[in-house]
Amino acid sequence: MSKAIQAIRGMNDCLPTETGIWQMVEATLRRVASNYGFGEIRMPIVEPTALFKRSIGEVTDIVEKEMYTFDDRNGDSLTLRPEGTASCVRAGIQHGLLYNQEQRLWYMGPMFRHERPQKGRYRQFHQFGLEAFGIATPDIDAEIIMLSARLWRELGINEFVTLELNSLGSNEERAAYRDALVEFLTAKADLLDEDSKRRMHTNPLRVLDSKNPDVQAALADAPKLADYFAEESRAHFASVCQRLDAAGIKYVINDRLVRGLDYYNRTVFEWVTSSLGAQGTVCAGGRYDGLVAQLGGKATPGIGFALGIERLVLMLTSLHKAEQIRAQVDAYVIMLGSDVEIIANNLAEQWRDLVPDIRLQCHCGGGNMKKQMKRADKSGAKIALILGEDEIAQQTVTVKYLRGQQEQESLPLAQVPSLLSNLG
Ligand code: ATP
Ligand code: MG
DSSP: OOOOOOOOTTOOOOOHHHHHHHHHHHHHHHHHHHHTTOEEOOOOSEEEHHHHHHHHOTTSHIIIIIOEEEEOTTSOEEEEOSOSHHHHHHHHHHTTOSTTSOEEEEEEEEEEOOOOOBTTBOSEEEEEEEEEESOOSHHHHHHHHHHHHHHHHHHTOGGGOEEEEEEOOOHHHHHHHHHHHHHHHHHTGGGSOHHHHHHHHHOGGGGGGOOOHHHHHHTTTOOOGGGGOOHHHHHHHHHHHHHHHHTTOOOEEOTTOOOSSTTOEEEEEEEEOSTTTTOOEEEEEEEOTTHHHHTTSOOOOEEEEEEEHHHHHHHHHHTTOSGGGOOOOSEEEEEOSHHHHHHHHHHHHHHHHHSTTOOEEEOOSOOOHHHHHHHHHHTTOSEEEEEOHHHHHHTEEEEEESSSSOOOEEEEGGGHHHHHHTOO
16 A cells, blocks of 8 residues: 655645634624625735735745745746735735725635744644725724724634734834834843844844843833834824724733834734734734835835634634534434435425525435434434434424434424524
């Protein structure tokens, strides 16, 4: 026997026991996005490498070491998308969706990063993201954070996530701050780790984001970005906070939150949880007013976020919210006797016509009552509908309740559709 081929490390199959929870999460994301007037956009999974280098930034973790980049057969450098914002902006510019108009878009799909696989961190993972273009005012910053807060409520995880918020100011303010920060870091260089020393020259703000506690301690009296803000940035951030206060959304201002991608300015935020170990960020985003112009479009403000679907599924599973939706069948049709099979299958067809959402599985392969009941139980169905010669003769069905104490009963066939509609 030859050796079986395995999936690539960090790229996972999603098995039928898990797809139920994925579908529930995806349906919630779609519904809430449309509750706020966002429409779906679908982009290719492969893009020119230059797109990500120019948008995410050459000296970011993603571009430096995480991208799946390869040469196409004709020699073009292509990359499996590591995130969605760059592609979304590229598509917006290419199709004239952005200039002088408002756009509210969402996307969902696989992303690829060559990271060390571990719980909540994979090489193929799935993001849901949304982007709003053409609105420079703080109302939209607050609205997309409110939208994200609604997602957690709808998914039942709002008690387990907290919002961290910061402002990065404008590019000019950040440039002035950057000089002060580099000066401070140079004086503290002995206390920094290798990563931070390297970043100090390439991308000094990222040092603030270091996960190393020694580095964090060395930063205790680092200059503060907010001290470099002019009135406009200050007012923008104050307005976002005020709107969140009014909406009853709690947040923590984290002045070290800078985000790993270069294109952000002004508002940035992350939703974090302590229930996932080291991979604690569930959702992250912010404003990127310069990105559209940077990618060759006419200057257009933008803001968005992306969330990791695997991390949501892990949270729901660890909170035991996944179990209720594992079953893929609501009702199972048992048919006893070969004369009954054709009639039973015709009845099942009629029930599917009348109750379009029903998940109805018909027994295949014959066998006695015991064997069919076993399959019905294993299917996860809530009820078994038993059809034998007696039932057909009397135009009834025997209903056996598979989960709970309710007694078996005989019902006229005509009542089956309403029984199925109410299984919920
Ligand atoms: P992290 O700090 O965990 O590496 P990140 O800042 O690189 O996250 P973003 O690029 O902001 O992440 O992506 C948004 C979200 O996508 C993250 O908050 C996370 O939920 C999810 N995500 C990012 N990378 C991965 C991955 N390798 N596997 C699974 N989910 C991921
Ligand atoms: Mg990362």
